[in-house]
Amino acid sequence: MNNIxxxxxxxxxxxxRKKSRIYRVRKKQAGLPPGSLVHTGTKKIEKVLxxxxxxxxxxxxxKTIESVEELFQQKDSNLTTWINICGLHDISLLEKxxxxxxIHPLVLEDILNTEQRPKLDDYESQLYCVLKSxxxxxxxxxxxxxxxxxxxxxxxxxxxxxxxxxCFEPVRDRLRKGKGRIRKCSADYLSYALMDLVVDNYxxxxxxxxxxxxxxxxxxxTNPKTENLNTIYKLRRELLFLRKSVLPLREVLxxxxxxxxxxxxxxxxxxxxxxxxxxxxxxxxxxxYREMISGMLDTYLSSVSNRMNEVMKVLTIIAxxxxxxxxxxxxxxxxxxxxxxxxxxxxxxxxxxxxxIVLGFVMFLFFKRKKWL
Numbered sequence: 298m299n300n301i302x303x304x305x306x307x308x309x310x311x312x313x314r315k316k317s318r319i320y321r322v323r324k325k326q327a328g329l330p331p332g333s334l335v336h337t338g339t340k341k342i343e344k345v346l347x348x349x350x351x352x353x354x355x356x357x358x359x360k361t362i363e364s365v366e367e368l369f370q371q372k373d374s375n376l377t378t379w380i381n382i383c384g385l386h387d388i389s390l391l392e393k394x395x396x397x398x399x400i401h402p403l404v405l406e407d408i409l410n411t412e413q414r415p416k417l418d419d420y421e422s423q424l425y426c427v428l429k430s431x432x433x434x435x436x437x438x439x440x441x442x443x444x445x446x447x448x449x450x451x452x453x454x455x456x457x458x459x460x461x462x463x464c465f466e467p468v469r470d471r472l473r474k475g476k477g478r479i480r481k482c483s484a485d486y487l488s489y490a491l492m493d494l495v496v497d498n499y500x501x502x503x504x505x506x507x508x509x510x511x512x513x514x515x516x517x518x519t520n521p522k523t524e525n526l527n528t529i530y531k532l533r534r535e536l537l538f539l540r541k542s543v544l545p546l547r548e549v550l551x552x553x554x555x556x557x558x559x560x561x562x563x564x565x566x567x568x569x570x571x572x573x574x575x576x577x578x579x580x581x582x583x584x585x586y587r588e589m590i591s592g593m594l595d596t597y598l599s600s601v602s603n604r605m606n607e608v609m610k611v612l613t614i615i616a617x618x619x620x621x622x623x624x625x626x627x628x629x630x631x632x633x634x635x636x637x638x639x640x641x642x643x644x645x646x647x648x649x650x651x652x653x654i655v656l657g658f659v660m661f662l663f664f665k666r667k668k669w670l
Contacts, residue, residue, distance in 0.1 A: 334388045334402075336409045341443075341460035345384035351376040352472055354481050359469070365390050369397050377484050380455045383463065385409055398455065399423075400448060408457050411444040415545040417552050424449040424560050426488070426549060429542040430464055430495050433505040440502060440535050442542060445495060447488050449560050454484040456491065464498055465491060485565045492550075493572050499543060499579045503586070506532065506539075510589055517593055521600040529597065533590045540583050547576045614669060618660050622653050 347368065350359040353376050362368065368380065385391070385408065395405045404425045407413050418425040426447045434441045446457040456465075468490050471479050479490055509532060516525055550573040554566060561569070629636070629649065638644045 334392065334405055334409055336386050336388060337411060339411075339459075340384075340386040342384045345382065345387045345390055346461060348381040348383075350379040350381070350469070350472060352379075352480055353377060354475075357472060357475065357480070359473075365393050368394065374452065376452070377487065378453050379484070379487055380453070381458070381463075381465065382456065383458045383461045385411065385457060385459055394455075398448075398450070398453070400455075401425075404448065408446045411459060413444060415542070415549050417549045419556075419558065422450065424558060426492075428492065428495055428546055428549070430458075431499060431502050431539065431542060432464070433502045435505065438509075439531070440538055442538075445491075447491065449484055449488050451560065452484055454487050454491075464494060468494055482565070483562070485561045486568070489565055489568045489572065493568070493575070496546075496572055496575045496579065499539075500575075502539065503579065503582050506535065506586060507582075510586060510593075513593060514589075514596075517596050517600055521597050521604070526594075526597055529590060529593055533587070536583055536587050536590065540580070540587070543576065543579055543583065547573065547580060550576060610669070614664055618657055618664075621656055621660075625649070625652065625656075 347362050347365065348359065349362060349368070350357075352358070356376060382391075382394070388409070391405055391408065394400065395402070400423070401420050404418070404420065404423075407418075407425070407427065413427045415428045416426070424447075426449070428445050428447075429442045430445045431440055431442045433439075443459040444457075448455040448457075468479070468487075471477060471490070479486060509528070513525060513528055513532070516522070550569060553561060553569050554573060629639070638648060641648065
């Protein structure tokens with residue numbers, strides 16, 4: 298009995314975790330002043346990893362440091378510096394980073410709160426941007442996400458992530474090879490490249506969802522099952538989560554394009570406009586898939602109703618054929634003596650059964666001609 302209760306509790310906890318991705322609200326301990334650093338997410342790696350990448354058109358260097366103090370050494374002002382931090386559970390380390398780079402306490406608070414919606418905050422000397430990195434877990438058949446925070450300063454970009462591996466490896470390869478304009482531009486172009494990479498991953502997630510929708514659509518037409526209904530609701534929930542993660546990003550990019558920021562050059566704005574177009578395309582695809590999923594629910598109900606109607610039609614035809622046959626059998630089943638044909642020797646095999654068979658066959662042909670069968 299205890300095993301059954303524990304199993305039910307585990308199922309309920311799994312359902313609650315899935316719902317909480319959409320309905321979860323910002324968690325903050327009551328009574329704490331603004332800027333208090335409390336990690337509200339989940340510890341996803343054991344040790345915080347810090348990578349430093351420095352580059353310009355001629356030079357490139359990257360390394361992983363063991364202690365945060367290595368960050369505070371004097372840097373070459375002619376180089377663009379990218380500091381990538383994976384892991385948000387070490388609050389003291391983040392405090393040291395915030396003190397050294399003059400990061401506002403409210404920014405640090407938002408970094409530690411991993412349930413932020415995508416947004417852009419201007420702190421005069423720095424720009425703080427939050428977005429969601431999304432991937433499709435094929436084994437679990439659901440979307441996974443992590444919060445990515447970017448702090449843009451002059452010739453400096455600091456990124457905060459929750460786990461490793463990250464999705465930024467293609468950008469690192471471009472920096473190593475020195476191809477394109479990325480090594481020629483400043484940190485604002487690097488921030489664009491990272492945002493563009495995150496948005497491009499959205500298309501990969503949408504492609505997997507689109508394949509699932511197409512497969513489900515074929516299943517609903519040929520053989521609708523109860524499992525299909527569960528899949529419909531699961532895809533509906535995943536699309537709602539994806540919409541919640543992507544929709545605010547459109548306003549973030551629109552703010553970058555509409556407002557004038559000293560840290561973002563006009564040359565980079567052209568590329569940000571391209572990312573904005575990609576986000577609009579992602580949102581259009583998400584809305585299309587949501588409408589398709591809603592239509593699939595109607596298709597499932599219609600398919601189940603049609604199958605029920607087919608079954609009822611067959612049963613009705615069978616009952617209709619047997620109604621006159623039952624009437625004949627009932628008449629000759631009465632306990633009266635004045636049935637002269639009952640005393641005929643060949644009446645039962647040739648009279649009764651011939652009438653039953655011919656009548657049933659004639660009704661069958663009639664239904665067939667009316668295309669009721």
